Amino acid sequence: MNQTPLPLLEVKGLKKHFPFKQGLFSTQKGSVRAVDGIDLSVYRGETLGIVGESGCGKSTAGQLILQLIEPTEGEVWFEGKQMTVLSKEELRKARRNMQIIFQDPYSSLNPRMSVEDIVSEPLVVHGLYKGAALKEKVIELLRLVGLDTHHLSRHPHEFSGGQKQRIGIARALALNPSLIVCDEAVSALDVSIQSQILNLLKKLQKELQLTYIFIAHGLPAVKHISDRIAVMYLGKIVELADRESLFSHPRHPYTQALLSAVPVPDPTQRKERIILQGDLPSPANPPKGCSFHTRCPYVQELCRNIAPILQEQASGHAAACHFPL
Numbered sequence: 001m002n003q004t005p006l007p008l009l010e011v012k013g014l015k016k017h018f019p020f021k022q023g024l025f026s027t028q029k030g031s032v033r034a035v036d037g038i039d040l041s042v043y044r045g046e047t048l049g050i051v052g053e054s055g056c057g058k059s060t061a062g063q064l065i066l067q068l069i070e071p072t073e074g075e076v077w078f079e080g081k082q083m084t085v086l087s088k089e090e091l092r093k094a095r096r097n098m099q100i101i102f103q104d105p106y107s108s109l110n111p112r113m114s115v116e117d118i119v120s121e122p123l124v125v126h127g128l129y130k131g132a133a134l135k136e137k138v139i140e141l142l143r144l145v146g147l148d149t150h151h152l153s154r155h156p157h158e159f160s161g162g163q164k165q166r167i168g169i170a171r172a173l174a175l176n177p178s179l180i181v182c183d184e185a186v187s188a189l190d191v192s193i194q195s196q197i198l199n200l201l202k203k204l205q206k207e208l209q210l211t212y213i214f215i216a217h218g219l220p221a222v223k224h225i226s227d228r229i230a231v232m233y234l235g236k237i238v239e240l241a242d243r244e245s246l247f248s249h250p251r252h253p254y255t256q257a258l259l260s261a262v263p264v265p266d267p268t269q270r271k272e273r274i275i276l277q278g279d280l281p282s283p284a285n286p287p288k289g290c291s292f293h294t295r296c297p298y299v300q301e302l303c304r305n306i307a308p309i310l311q312e313q314a315s316g317h318a319a320a321c322h323f324p325l
């Protein structure tokens with residue numbers, strides 16, 4: 001009998017609302033619903049892509065998963081433990097197994113530190129290696145990401161963007177994590193360098209049995225690396241599916257609009273671009289339902305007033321839409 005494996009990471013009803021005062025002299029308070037109730041499971045060895053427009057809550061979701069910020073509500077389960085209730089010491093230990101690679105290799109590395117210091121820092125902080133063994137471990141990590149011993153004493157400004165991102169990856173690997181959140185990890189790089197880094201991440205995933213959450217703005221950036229993709233809109237997941245299923249049959253009108261904006265290399269294959277009407281609503285004042293179906297007034301009324309929930313529409317393919325495509 002085939003049993004579904006237990007997820008490495010499970011997120012249940014996760015919310016992060018950032019409170020703010022509405023006017024300079026007002027006592028009225030509001031909140032930005034950056035993440036507004038997401039449920040997710042991520043399995044060992046897979047890559048889950050999270051995509052959506054700027055401000056939809058992708059990075060906040062990543063930070064909540066890594067316990068870098070506290071949730072307003074909800075639970076994060078990692079390796080069978082509920083992270084949100086761990087003591088400081090337990091959390092420190094559990095955090096070793098979850099790391100992050102940031103978007104901007106230019107600002108995420110301390111310019112005053114040598115590569116050796118940058119990569120060895122997590123190992124020293126956690127008291128795992130010292131002396132010659134520490135140096136050996138750093139060299140091993142650099143080799144894993146395609147760098148060499150002669151890079152050890154150099155500083156970040158002496159490297160190209162792609163090499164800097166390799167240093168960031170070596171540092172993230174230092175504690176032998178099982179989960180890595182790649183937050184726009186290749187967005188700041190040239191296209192040819194992007195594919196080199198993506199190939200490196202794939203190779204490392206195979207060799208080290210890593211699990212990735214890969215955050216990006218657009219679907220093309222996550223297409224080749226993701227096994228499954230979650231599409232976020234205004235703090236919520238509106239569609240979650242296997243990569244093939246999402247690209248071949250998007251079921252949410254928002255995903256369909258995102259896909260229609262992706263250029264195709266073949267000029268004979270023209271596709272109609274779907275333009276979403278109006279501005280992106282503010283996460284400080286989100287609509288009750290959704291306003292993607294604009295043609296029929298009855299549909300409009302229903303969608304605007306009743307929030308759709310994320311429901312399975314086909315095997316392994318869920319969408320939050322009253323009228324899935």
Ligand SMILES: Nc1ncnc2c1ncn2[C@@H]1O[C@H](COP(=O)(O)OP(=O)(O)OP(=O)(O)O)[C@@H](O)[C@H]1O
Pocket residue numbers: 018032033034035052053054055056057058059060061217283
């Ligand atoms: N510390 C904070 N205080 C108040 N609001 C915040 C804070 N962090 C994020 N937000 C707001 O939460 C919403 C979601 O932000 P987040 O950075 O998670 O989105 P994103 O999808 O990652 O966007 P981008 O792709 O531009 O990074 C935005 O409206 C943002 O302004």
